[in-house]
Amino acid sequence: MNNQATENWDVIVVGAGTAGMPTAIFAAQRGAKVLLIEQDTKVGGTLHYSGGQMAATGTRLHKERSIDDSPQEFLDDMRRICHDTFDEPMFRIHAENSGDTIDWLLDLNYNVDPECPGVLMVHEPYYTKRSFWSPDEGKGLINCIAPALMAEVEKGGVDLRLGTECTELLHDDSGAVIGIRTKTIEGAEKTKEETEHDYNGDNVVVTSGGYAANRDLFKKYSPHAHHYSSTNPNSQGKGIKLMDAVGAKIEGGENVIPSYGCVLDDPNDPMCSTYIGGQGNALSDYVWLDTAPQSRQPWEVHVNINGERFLREDIPSVDDRELALEKQPEWRHFLVFDEGVRQNAPKITPFWTNEEFKAALGTHPSFLKADTLDDLANRMGVDADTLDATIHRYNGFVADQKDPDFGRECLPKQIKKAPFYAIQCVGMSVMSSAGVVTDETFNVVDTNGKAIPNLYAAGEVLGFGRLGGHAFIPGGSVTPALTFGRLLGQSILQWRRNTEAAE
Ligand SMILES: Cc1cc2nc3c(=O)[nH]c(=O)nc-3n(C[C@H](O)[C@H](O)[C@H](O)COP(=O)(O)OP(=O)(O)OC[C@H]3O[C@@H](n4cnc5c(N)ncnc54)[C@H](O)[C@@H]3O)c2cc1C
CATH class of the missing domain: 3.90.700.10 (Succinate dehydrogenase/fumarate reductase flavoprotein, catalytic domain)
Structure with a gap:
């Protein structure tokens, strides 16, 4: 095992999937020096397997087609679908920002089905036209987001490290998260060596996905439920375990629904x-x-x-x-x-x-x-x-x-x-219902409800039940994962170099 020197980053993103890619893109566009690490050999995460259906209101396609809808109506409809079991403030953030996420994707030439926005029947449908999908399913999202990410890599704003797993969240004596430890398998087949690196970061954003492929975690968080799954084999809940180890509050396992x-x-x-x-x-x-x-x-x-x-x-x-x-x-x-x-x-x-x-x-x-x-x-x-x-x-x-x-x-x-x-x-269950609790800036909170400094999370790691409550909502994972990642990068995360420059 080699230990490499510590490096400093404005933003460290763990997981280059649905939520991680927009987090990195938007933070880099705002001037951050971003480290994006991904255990897989490719970006995209669960979008390689996902139907990629989304739900949004207030998109430019809604306006072009004179579809009358609003974030409040989206929220009220959701309250009906989930029998008022959702996290309303978090859903409101999703509803109010979902339209801009779809518009961003359209700017990136997302291959949207011409019927969109429409009503889909796979899960309980919304009462009005809010669903978006692509003939290319989840891969349609990778096809448009990955090139935007690679453009930021080319410009030097994002350092993307594939085949690299985060194994630990580093913290100081006060409990503030100050960086990550990673493991990379490097070298040719015969000379493969495990290299350990530590990286310091002003912000650590965990976008490592769910745990639907991990039977032990499924049983731990939803002991009453039965586990049948077909999902991304990388959905092992590693990020949830990392955040559990630094005292994050985890809840929502009761919301699992077949x-x-x-x-x-x-x-x-x-x-x-x-x-x-x-x-x-x-x-x-x-x-x-x-x-x-x-x-x-x-x-x-x-x-x-x-x-x-x-x-x-x-x-x-x-x-x-x-x-x-x-x-x-x-x-x-x-x-x-x-x-x-x-x-x-x-x-x-x-x-x-x-x-x-x-x-x-x-x-x-x-x-x-x-x-x-x-x-x-x-x-x-x-x-x-x-x-x-x-x-x-x-x-x-x-x-x-x-x-x-x-x-x-x-x-x-x-x-x-x-x-x-x-x-x-x-x-x-293709998704996992339990996840870490955050405040409305996606700052992860501990078991006493206190924010853990510098630790943020977005995507399925928040728990599918956070926005969906005890119901299966159409487009209820991909859209908030993209939106919350976008918001973190675009406006929420702050870093020392940025603050110093502003002073
Ligand atoms: C079959 C199927 C169909 C679905 N259909 C829909 C749908 O139509 N609509 C919808 O809204 N949702 C759907 N979902 C769910 C949705 O696709 C996922 O919830 C969402 O894509 C998860 O996004 P994420 O960013 O949280 O995680 P992911 O996209 O899974 O990204 C997480 C990334 O983090 C990496 N990672 C994990 N741990 C580490 C670590 N320790 N170090 C480094 N990297 C790490 C993973 O390898 C992965 O690449 C579906 C899911 C499945 C399985």
Whole structure:
């Protein structure tokens, strides 16, 4: 291990992902000497995997299209979606500044879908047109932000160090954060050496992302929940651990909420889904089930692992479906149907052809097929008598065209023609809900609620639940990550050289 000399920086940013890139760009544009460190060999973070959907109000596209909306209406709508469980002051900052973030992206030639702003159905939709997306999904954001970052690197304002991990936050006796310690693996394959560096900084901004890929942290912060995930493998919560070590307050694990209708490639491996969210164009071969009745009415019966129905399958609210699943054991459920439904219903896998869907039944480990309902129940691992009773009762509702149990209105066809099918689904968490607490300048606070001098945070490290509360909000992570990073760089962070120059 080599220890290198200490260097001094105005701003140190840990993590060159969604929030880290704008933090570095805007701080450098304001004259800061910025050190941006990234453990990966590339910039972009979770945007390489993300649907990249955003939500904003007051953009120039809103004005051009005469869409009447305001930050206050955005906030009120959010209060409805999350049942008033969010951090309102933080959401207000997001709502008031989201428009400028989209306008900045448009200036950078963001390849926005021409339908934007629109209303999207993947999660509980906003009541008006606030959603933004790109045919290139999250990568569409990297495509426009990374060149802006590299321009600042070229100009010398940002020193970008890839393959470098922050291993410790350095602090003085008063508890103020004064820099970071990093580890870099350098040299050729055979002569690889771990080099340790210390860097001093007036500001340390942790934009290291979430912990959805870390089962231990997920269990630590949300012991009541079940962990199924498909996310950036680098979302290991390293930054949260670093800030925990300097006394940061961490909360919000209770806000975790399962996404509905997600399929695992292997039902025995909770981390192996190819579900990636978003519109699917960039990853057209993954399994995504369309469970929104607005785009496809359900023909299947949804049962839990006890073989019992647990919701009105055609309930219009995505949030209601997610909250219903949250109460089910193991957050697992099945969509049960028969050959008659398969032949007549619209396809439930939007990104598969009919042939791909048919071929998956009985061959994909989550797409079960059997000649009898009893055998299907065995394959599902549920009690055969219970499943039989559930389907028998449902068939009676179809005959009567009335569902007295849950009030389902779409009752198109009885389930009685072999072969029988079940798609096994889980409630997925692609993000982490707990995070560090900050004040309204993103200054991290300690467990006594006191600001830790010089330590700032933005992005998923604040916890997805901070802005979303106990609900899954569309565009609710990418947009605030970009916006809070932008605000930190643009106006919030202050450094000694800057102050001295102003005097
Ligand atoms: C499949 C999927 C779909 C999604 N779809 C959407 C969507 O449509 N809309 C939405 O709003 N959100 C979505 N999200 C979530 C959203 O993309 C992320 O929450 C957001 O991009 C996280 O941004 P971030 O800046 O906090 O972290 P990241 O973008 O993950 O960046 C963090 C960076 O820090 C680096 N890092 C971590 N620890 C260290 C360390 N110790 N030292 C150095 N570097 C470190 C990481 O390698 C990473 O590059 C999705 C997530 C997934 C997984």
